[in-house]
Amino acid sequence: MPILSTFAHAELPSAFSWQAVAYMRQIWPSLFTGGLTWLREPYPADLTTFHVVIHQDEVLVSYAAVIRVTVSHDGTDYAIDGVGNVLTATPYRGRGYGRRVVERVNEWLDGSDADAAALFCAPDLESFYARAGWLPCPGGTRVVTGSESWPYNGLRMMRLLSPRGRAAAKSLLTTTMSVSWAW
Numbered sequence: 170m171p172i173l174s175t176f177a178h179a180e181l182p183s184a185f186s187w188q189a190v191a192y193m194r195q196i197w198p199s200l201f202t203g204g205l206t207w208l209r210e211p212y213p214a215d216l217t218t219f220h221v222v223i224h225q226d227e228v229l230v231s232y233a234a235v236i237r238v239t240v241s242h243d244g245t246d247y248a249i250d251g252v253g254n255v256l257t258a259t260p261y262r263g264r265g266y267g268r269r270v271v272e273r274v275n276e277w278l279d280g281s282d283a284d285a286a287a288l289f290c291a292p293d294l295e296s297f298y299a300r301a302g303w304l305p306c307p308g309g310t311r312v313v314t315g316s317e318s319w320p321y322n323g324l325r326m327m328r329l330l331s332p333r334g335r336a337a338a339k340s341l342l343t344t345t346m347s348v349s350w351a352w
């Protein structure tokens with residue numbers, strides 16, 4: 170039976186890190202361009218990443234990561250836990266592993282000191298995340314790097330975590346958010 174394990178970034182076994190990167194290459198090939206062409210780990214080491222892995226021995230079955238970023242929105246800086254690289258290896262999909270990984274991520278977020286959590290997904294995954302308590306953000310997202318900016322063409326979903334985050338619900342959930350990258 171596959172089991173769930175969690176790891177701080179420095180503790181993630183390289184077998185899991187490499188399998189996650191290999192699946193990422195298949196699922197999101199467009200990510201692997203420019204400076205990310207030869208990506209060697211799911212997220213850069215300086216993001217204090219929390220890793221959730223479901224695995225059968227060294228075989229990675231399902232994976233998700235949480236990073237910490239600061240997002241300036243409506244004139245306020247928010248500590249945001251960014252959830253990303255949620256994936257289940259193709260042969261093992263539809264068996265509840267993705268849901269288990271997201272539930273474990275939610276537990277981590279429940280103990281986080283961030284203001285809110287955010288993830289980016291295809292619109293058809295809205296119900297997958299909504300069932301786990303994530304809220305869709307109809308205001309959309311813009312990716313802004315230097316002088317360039319463009320609309321992110323997927324869905325942003327969020328969870329409000331701190332009293333400060335919850336007090337800013339309307340702003341965080343309904344207005345367009347600018348981010349430097351859609352993790």
Ligand SMILES: CC(C)(COP(=O)(O)OP(=O)(O)OC[C@H]1O[C@@H](n2cnc3c(N)ncnc32)[C@H](O)[C@@H]1OP(=O)(O)O)[C@@H](O)C(=O)NCCC(=O)NCCS
Pocket residue numbers: 196231254255256257258261262263264265266267268269288289290291293294297
């Ligand atoms: C999304 C993903 C992680 C789900 O993993 P999984 O292990 O198959 O998930 P589960 O078995 O827990 O399925 C949960 C539910 O989500 C549904 N679901 C999964 N992928 C879906 C999709 N692309 N569109 C709509 N619903 C989807 C399943 O049908 C299932 O519904 P059910 O409980 O009513 O049967 C997996 O399909 C995947 O790796 N997809 C490619 C990567 C991706 O898009 N990741 C999300 C990035 S934000």
